[in-house]
Amino acid sequence: MGHSQTEKAATRERVLRIASRKVRADGMTGPGVAEVMKEAGLTHGGFYKHFASRDDLIAQAAAAALTEGSATVERLAGKNQQDLRTGLIDAYLGKRHRDSPATGCALVTLGAAAGRGDQPLKESYEQRVRAYLDRFGGDDSEEARAEAMLTLSALVGATLLSRAVADPALSDELLETVAEQLKRQ
Template sequence: MPGHASVAEIMQEAGLTHGGFYKHFASREDLIAQAATAALSEGSAQIEDLAGMSEEDRRTGLIDTYLSREHRDSPGTGCALVTLGAAAGRGDDSLKEAYEKRVRGYLTRFGGDGSEESRAEAMLTLSALVGATLLARAVADPALSDELLETVARQLEQR
């Protein structure tokens, strides 16, 4: 993880003692996994708001919400799949499992009729949403950032 903060640094920032950490967490990795699980769960609650819509409206709503400037500009409250992707790739199994649970949840939620074709479409859509958001946040040029969001949204909506 960026910075690799020590347990002592984490506890100092939280205003707690180093010894109190182990009353709540088995290790630094346990803290990271629990924090990631909480962040990933928050994102799923936002997606649940789309659940009552028709499949087509749900997909369009997801694309419009996910690839919005608001989502791009709010990494602290946006989808944790974007924020935690690289960390999950380098993390331990508990972090990877928490991340995978959310990925599977999105794939199930947007997998349509459950057919192989629908699942493939869900995988493509999720990958494009996460990738476009990550790229749009990472580039310095605001025009390119907007273009990434708009182009990927348009391409997904045309599918």
């Protein structure tokens, strides 16, 4: 008995969501087809009903990761209704975001891969960068644009560094100090 188009689309989205989380957590080379399909409760053989190849899955998962991770951070930032910029800084440089790369912003986890990646990945990455710059840039003045670039670079860099160091105290200090400095601007 065949599956309806709705069921097939739902299955495809589930596989893509799982792969997206794995790409954010483990990078572009991390997730294997068998691993993703097993977590989705499917057989490896069913994979090709949904994706042309592993590369196709990973490319689509990376694009989804960039969108989903940003949406999560935006949702957390929205808790500060008085100052959305401060809310975004707090959400991005929070321990929750640092400790949850699988559900966080993929600008951090996919930066190096995008730098070495193909044009579609670079374009997906650039879309997220531009969205954040617009979010911070506000009035489009040269000064506001420069501040937006500095803020985004500090957010991504501090999060990357805080995840990469072994010393938990240094990791916390990176997040707290950069957040404090950004809020002073």
